[in-house]
Each structure stands twice: as C-alpha cells, then as structure tokens.
Amino acid sequence: MECLIKNGWNAEKIPDYGCENTPKEGGQTNFVVGICFIIYGVITEFLYMVDVMVMMKKQQRRLSCYKIMIALGVYDMAALFVNSFLTGYFWINGVNYCTNPTFMYVVGCLALGGDHEDNLLDLVSIIKK
Structure with missing residues (x-):
C-alpha cells in the first residue's frame, strides 16, 4: 500500500504494475460464473x-476464545465479500x-x-488453547 501512496495513488506508476502494453477495455465476461460466485457469497x-x-450472545462473549472467533468471523465475512461478490461482479x-x-x-x-x-x-x- 505504501507503494501506492508513494506513487500518488496511481497503481500504474508502481514498477511491474503498469498496463502500458495491455488494452484497457474489459476482458472476457461470463454471466453464469459471476452469478454462481454471487449466490455462493449470499x-x-x-x-x-x-x-x-x-457467538455474540453475552454468555458466549465472556469467554476470550469466542471473542477471537467473533473477530475471525468478521474478517472471514470481509474476505467472502471480496472473494464472492466482487469476483462475481468482475x-x-x-x-x-x-x-x-x-x-x-x-x-x-x-x-x-x-x-x-x-x-x-x-x-x-x-x-x-
């Protein structure tokens, strides 16, 4: 991320991340694959x-292992958003x-x-443990 900030928030200026030899128009589309990713995500x-x-109920939340599992769940849900919804959209x-x-x-x-x-x-x- 620091490379992006150093290069003025332009990813194409980062070494080895430029697209000067690649067309900027969209690539291959596949509606069925995209919908499958989105359905899986939902x-x-x-x-x-x-x-x-x-896990967030008070009786479970008092245990530290559940607090860790809640944090893991939040991170996994964020990863699922990228891996399913955004990938399906793409x-x-x-x-x-x-x-x-x-x-x-x-x-x-x-x-x-x-x-x-x-x-x-x-x-x-x-x-x-």
Whole structure:
C-alpha cells in the first residue's frame, strides 16, 4: 500500500504494475460464473451472520476464545465479500486489472491484509488453547 501512496495513488506508476502494453477495455465476461460466485457469497454470508450472532450472545462473549472467533468471523465475512461478490461482479462485467488498476490494487492489498490478520488470529487462538 505504501507503494501506492508513494506513487500518488496511481497503481500504474508502481514498477511491474503498469498496463502500458495491455488494452484497457474489459476482458472476457461470463454471466453464469459471476452469478454462481454471487449466490455462493449470499449463502455463506448468511450462514456466517447466523454463526457470529450466536457467538455474540453475552454468555458466549465472556469467554476470550469466542471473542477471537467473533473477530475471525468478521474478517472471514470481509474476505467472502471480496472473494464472492466482487469476483462475481468482475466476471459479469469482464473487469480485469487494467480496467481499473488502482481499485484492484487497493482491494488486493485489503484482501491480503485481512488474510494475514486472519492467520494471526488463528495463531493467537492456538496459543490460547
């Protein structure tokens, strides 16, 4: 992310992230694949919401392991948003990196950061046990 800030919030100026030899128009579209990603996202987000709501009840929340699992659930729900809803939207509209490099770079950084935070909380959960 610091590379993006150093380059004036323009991902195309970051070394090895430019699109100068790639056409900027959209890529291949696939409506069926996009809808499948979105349906998967709706189902899993709903199931995750139910699980997190159960864990947030006062009797469970007093235990530190549930607090860690609630945080893991929130990070997983954010990752599911990127991995299902945005991916489905990108498939439906044929979006690729070069159609909007700065947005793609930021979303990728946030997804990677969320994944690392999720891994850190897994490690904390293991140590706690």
